[in-house]
Amino acid sequence: MAVKLYLGVEGVLLHRVNRLKRKARGFEAMPYALEFLSWAVSRIDCYWLTSLDRCGGNNRIRRAFRIAWNIPNLPGELEILFEAVIPTVWDNAKIEGIDLDSDFFWIESDPDPECLAGLKRRGIENRLLIYRQPNDLWKFACQLEPLGEKADLW
Numbered sequence: 001m002a003v004k005l006y007l008g009v010e011g012v013l014l015h016r017v018n019r020l021k022r023k024a025r026g027f028e029a030m031p032y033a034l035e036f037l038s039w040a041v042s043r044i045d046c047y048w049l050t051s052l053d054r055c056g057g058n059n060r061i062r063r064a065f066r067i068a069w070n071i072p073n074l075p076g077e078l079e080i081l082f083e084a085v086i087p088t089v090w091d092n093a094k095i096e097g098i099d100l101d102s103d104f105f106w107i108e109s110d111p112d113p114e115c116l117a118g119l120k121r122r123g124i125e126n127r128l129l130i131y132r133q134p135n136d137l138w139k140f141a142c143q144l145e146p147l148g149e150k151a152d153l154w
Contacts, residue, residue: 002044002045002103003044003045003103003104003105003144004044004045004046004047004099004102004103004104004105005040005044005045005046005047005104005105005106005107005144006046006047006048006049006088006094006097006098006104006105006106006107006108007037007040007046007047007048007049007050007085007107008049008050008094008106008107008108008109008131009048009050009052009061009064010027010050010051010052010064010109011108011109011110011131012030012033012107012108012109012131012137013029013030013033013036013037013065014027014028014029014030014033014064014065014068015027015028015029015030026067026068027064027065027067027068028068029065029068029069030134030137031134031137032134032135032137032138033137035137036137036138036140036141037081037085038081039141040141040144041081041084041085043144043145044144045086046084046085046086047085047086047087047088047097048061048085048086048087048088049088049090049094049097049098049106049108050094051094052064053087054088054089054090054091054094054097055087055089056087056088056089057087058082058085058087061082061087062074062082065078065082092114093112093114093115093118094106094108094111094112094115095114095115095118095119100118100122100124104127105127105128105129105140105144106127106128106129107129107130107131107140108128108129108130108131109130109131109132111128111130115128116128129143
């Protein structure tokens, strides 16, 4: 059975910012977000697990990255990268979008108490990797590397 990696977007790959000029909320890419995503997709079955798009799609995720990179469209190589990440479906708590019976890891910046309790009840709270600082993506890649197929990091 292949390892699954569930990826939070806000707070892990992107950071929300308030763009005062537009009076709209925007995004900035976290350091190493693209490198980590490229690395992960090439080695592990990846899944989006984000409140940006919890209905099985990824249009709002793509839009958030376009805003972060200030580009109207994702280039072809990024479209391919984003297509490789499988969207999840969940209603009330992100844990609903995780196949808890699988071999998985979940990268999240701010897990809610319900999700933490659900993982703890099953004794799998060690599957949650909490993102706290920019070099955490590198740390997670080093931790997950033995699970992947290739031997080099970005």
